[in-house]
Structure formats: structure tokens, C-alpha cells
Amino acid sequence: MKKAVYVILIIVLLGVFGYSAYLLGDYYLAKYRSDKCVAQAVQHVHVRESSGISQTGDPEAPADEPEPEGIDVDFEALWKLNSDIVAWIYCPDTPINYPIVQADDNDYYLRRLLDGSWNIGGTLFLDYRCTGDFTGRNNVVYGHHMKSGTMFGSLVRYRDQSYYNEHPVMYLATPMGQYRVELFAGCTIDAMDNIYDINPSDEQILRLTRRSSFAPDHEISLDGPILTMSTCAYDFENARYVVIGRLVPIE
Numbered sequence: 001m002k003k004a005v006y007v008i009l010i011i012v013l014l015g016v017f018g019y020s021a022y023l024l025g026d027y028y029l030a031k032y033r034s035d036k037c038v039a040q041a042v043q044h045v046h047v048r049e050s051s052g053i054s055q056t057g058d059p060e061a062p063a064d065e066p067e068p069e070g071i072d073v074d075f076e077a078l079w080k081l082n083s084d085i086v087a088w089i090y091c092p093d094t095p096i097n098y099p100i101v102q103a104d105d106n107d108y109y110l111r112r113l114l115d116g117s118w119n120i121g122g123t124l125f126l127d128y129r130c131t132g133d134f135t136g137r138n139n140v141v142y143g144h145h146m147k148s149g150t151m152f153g154s155l156v157r158y159r160d161q162s163y164y165n166e167h168p169v170m171y172l173a174t175p176m177g178q179y180r181v182e183l184f185a186g187c188t189i190d191a192m193d194n195i196y197d198i199n200p201s202d203e204q205i206l207r208l209t210r211r212s213s214f215a216p217d218h219e220i221s222l223d224g225p226i227l228t229m230s231t232c233a234y235d236f237e238n239a240r241y242v243v244i245g246r247l248v249p250i251e
Helices: 002-042 075-081 155-159 161-166 202-209
Strands: 045-049 068-073 085-090 097-101 138-142 169-174 177-190 226-232 239-249
Touching: 002 075, 002 097, 045 085, 068 085, 068 169, 068 177, 075 085, 155 161, 155 177, 155 226, 155 239, 169 239, 177 202, 202 239
Parallel strands: 138 226
Antiparallel strands: 045 068, 085 097, 085 169, 169 177, 177 239, 226 239
């Protein structure tokens, strides 16, 4: 009797081990395919480095840490990979260096790569209600919170002021122009929060700045379009973490 129980226990444990190995293998295979797809696209993107001149604009002043002044993107080449690409987003010294697509709904790219294949990591996508040129009031971009830190997995690190201090800006390129994304708020919200409106009021935006997990060291301006980046959070059911920035055109 004991031998039979022992055999059954071994079989169960082997089954659990086999299933866990399958899930782990499936996860890394999905990541490999996602990384490969992004690598094909990133070949058409070039980061423009600054001259090392101080950000004050005075060439005699001590130079700040050099930072990229934008990204050059060959959208014609990217459109051969996927005509749904509307922008590219880049954050220096972070995993965020991705194309942004837009479909006719907010479901298609939730679990699809640029090539249309199913993948748990999905692709960063612009809300279908937004204008594709990012000139609307609120440009909402969604991305998965991947445990590997890919996609928008690194966004939640903005919960720490020190992380914001190191990465206060991102860069967004569209076929029509380049933008410096000056981040000014990040907080955990409900998935039904009105920050997902494509035309939120200043008060709706300021409400989140008062709850922000980080604080800029300068005055916040709400002039012009903003970028709202959203990913899953696990603080409560249907929680989301959003990071919001002002889109400032780069001449």
C-alpha cells in the first residue's frame, strides 16, 4: 500500500515538474520571439547623441551627463515590416526602445507581435480613439508589465523618486516630428480612471500629479499634448500604473 502511494506521489510530482518546465519554456520562447521581432525593427532607429554641452545652453558651463537629443527613425523601412506603426518611443538607459502601433481596436495588439503572430508580450499600442499623429490632447499608449522588464515592465520603477531623477525624459518620434517627453506624474489607478479620456481636463490631470509617486523639481506646464503610458499593476484588482509626460516638440 505504501509503495503504491509512493509511486502515485512520484507521478504527481513529475507531472507538476513537467508542466512547470513547459510553462517556463513557453515563456522564454515567447520572449525570444518578441525580442527577435523588435530587433528587426530597431535596426531602422538611430539614437542622436548630444554634443555634451550643458543643458543650460552655455558652452562654457560644465557639461551635464550627455543625453540623446532624439531618435532618427526610418519609418518607410518600418512600414515594410508593419504599416500600423505610428511612432517609436525611447527612454535612455532603460529597456524602453520600441515601436508603437495603432489598430482599429484595443485588442488586436494586446497579444500580437509586429508580424501579427500571437505572443503573450504583445506590442506597445496607441489607443484606437487617439489621432495617430500624437497631436491630440491625451495620447494613451498601452504595454504589458512583463516580469522580464521588457515592454512597459520598467514603468513601475517610477514609483521611486530616485529612478525618476535618473530618467526624467523619454523621446518619441513620429513620421511628422520628434518630441521630448517631459515626465511629470506617475501613480497607481483603477483601469476605469478618467485619465484614459482622450480629452481630459486640466483638473483630471492635476489630480494625478498630486498623487504622483515622484515629483519633478520644476513647475509643471499642461500646455500642448500629453503622453499617458499605461501598464498593469497588482496592488488591487484591475489596478494600473500610469506615467504621464508632456510632449515637447524638438526643433
